[in-house]
Amino acid sequence: MPPLASGAATRLKGVTTALYRRYRPDTFADVVGQEHVTEPLMQALRSDRVAHAYLFSGPRGCGKTTSARILARCLNCEKGPTDTPCGQCPSCVELARGGSGSVDVVEIDAASHNGVDDARDLRERAAFAPARDRYKIFILDEAHMVTTQGFNALLKLVEEPPPHVRFIFATTEPDKVIGTIRSRTHHYPFRLVPPGVLTGYLQRLCDAEGVTVASGVLPLVVRAGGGSVRDSLSVLDQLIAGSGPEGVTYERAISLLGFTDATLLDDAVAAVGGADGASLLPGVARGIGRGTEPAPLRG
Ligand SMILES: [Zn+2]
Incomplete structure (x- = not known):
């Protein structure tokens, strides 16, 4: 894929145009x-x-x-x-x-x-x-x-x-x-865009924008966007808007998107795998304690 033409030139000082508009393709190749x-x-x-x-x-x-x-x-x-x-x-x-x-x-x-x-x-x-x-x-x-x-x-x-x-x-x-x-x-x-394709696209877009995004964040964005390019870009927009000089961190992304920390999930999966109800429940409790809805924890 060719590098994305930067939309940054159209950005006005103090005004943020949505990524979706700034990178809207105007040729089929894009x-x-x-x-x-x-x-x-x-x-x-x-x-x-x-x-x-x-x-x-x-x-x-x-x-x-x-x-x-x-x-x-x-x-x-x-x-x-x-x-x-x-x-x-x-x-x-x-x-x-x-x-x-x-x-x-x-x-x-x-x-x-x-x-x-x-x-x-x-x-x-x-x-x-x-x-x-x-x-x-x-x-x-x-x-x-x-x-x-x-x-x-x-x-x-x-x-x-x-x-x-x-x-x-x-x-x-x-x-x-x-x-x-x-x-x-x-x-x-038209179809929902496969996660791998969408993740690659978002990465190129972050590169073009000069935004640092922590490893593991973009798959979360893609998941939250449900395969829709527009929804994924809207989620990414929000994460970038709320990011500091260190870029978009994994912690910030999971708390904003309401996903469960991968480590927490790993604990839960390991507990289920080992039929270890005693350690599964504390894991769930930790998730709820952090304000994570039980449903995403199960999903
Ligand atoms: Zn022409």
């Missing part, structure tokens, strides 16, 4: 742990076999919306469609991390724009040619929130869009996107 999606998408872009409509599904915080923006960036790059946006043209600059957004890429939060009127409004907007770029691209986030009537009002447009229109639906619940819409999309399922 998306973490979703190669089963990004590689075929890049191949489709290279061979100019791009669909009219896409459905990106999967757990929260795994890169669906980010990838939708990247796909839009690939499609509308002046030198594209391409699997690797040039990064220089007006569209690429506007759609880059920290950019202003492009007038030809419309992001719609379907959670709050889910009715028939919104669908009609979208239909009207789709009728207009792009203002500058190749395509008018509609990204519908939380697409499962669109009502059945809303979807029905969109059906014909998604089925036979004008040549300049592309749709990207993103959702955590693809089963709630009505079948007639779903069957007209290319469906790419």
Whole structure:
């Protein structure tokens, strides 16, 4: 993997932008742990076999919306469609991390724009040619929130869009996107990121940030984040914010995240292994005494 481009330059004095925003990928090559999606998408872009409509599904915080923006960036790059946006043209600059957004890429939060009127409004907007770029691209986030009537009002447009229109639906619940819409999309399922991949990514990010993190901390962060990149970065953000000059210590991490100290767990496992109830109970008591919930101790 190439070293991460440092996001530090965009950090303002006294203002901390969330890691998730600062390191948000703006090319497919930088998306973490979703190669089963990004590689075929890049191949489709290279061979100019791009669909009219896409459905990106999967757990929260795994890169669906980010990838939708990247796909839009690939499609509308002046030198594209391409699997690797040039990064220089007006569209690429506007759609880059920290950019202003492009007038030809419309992001719609379907959670709050889910009715028939919104669908009609979208239909009207789709009728207009792009203002500058190749395509008018509609990204519908939380697409499962669109009502059945809303979807029905969109059906014909998604089925036979004008040549300049592309749709990207993103959702955590693809089963709630009505079948007639779903069957007209290319469906790419995103997944939780495997712990090893996520740990490696967080380590590179800490290196880029110049933050020292004690051994054993990042696996805890990954565990707390449950395989979601966004949640893991949010946890790491908090640990870094509360760290002193010595960096993020293991002690600080376990107390903040509510995990049981590995040594404590080892004691408990050894006690169970040796069927030694007498020493297991004091171990549990020690855990509770430190304010550790019994449930994580068992898990
Ligand atoms: Zn470009």
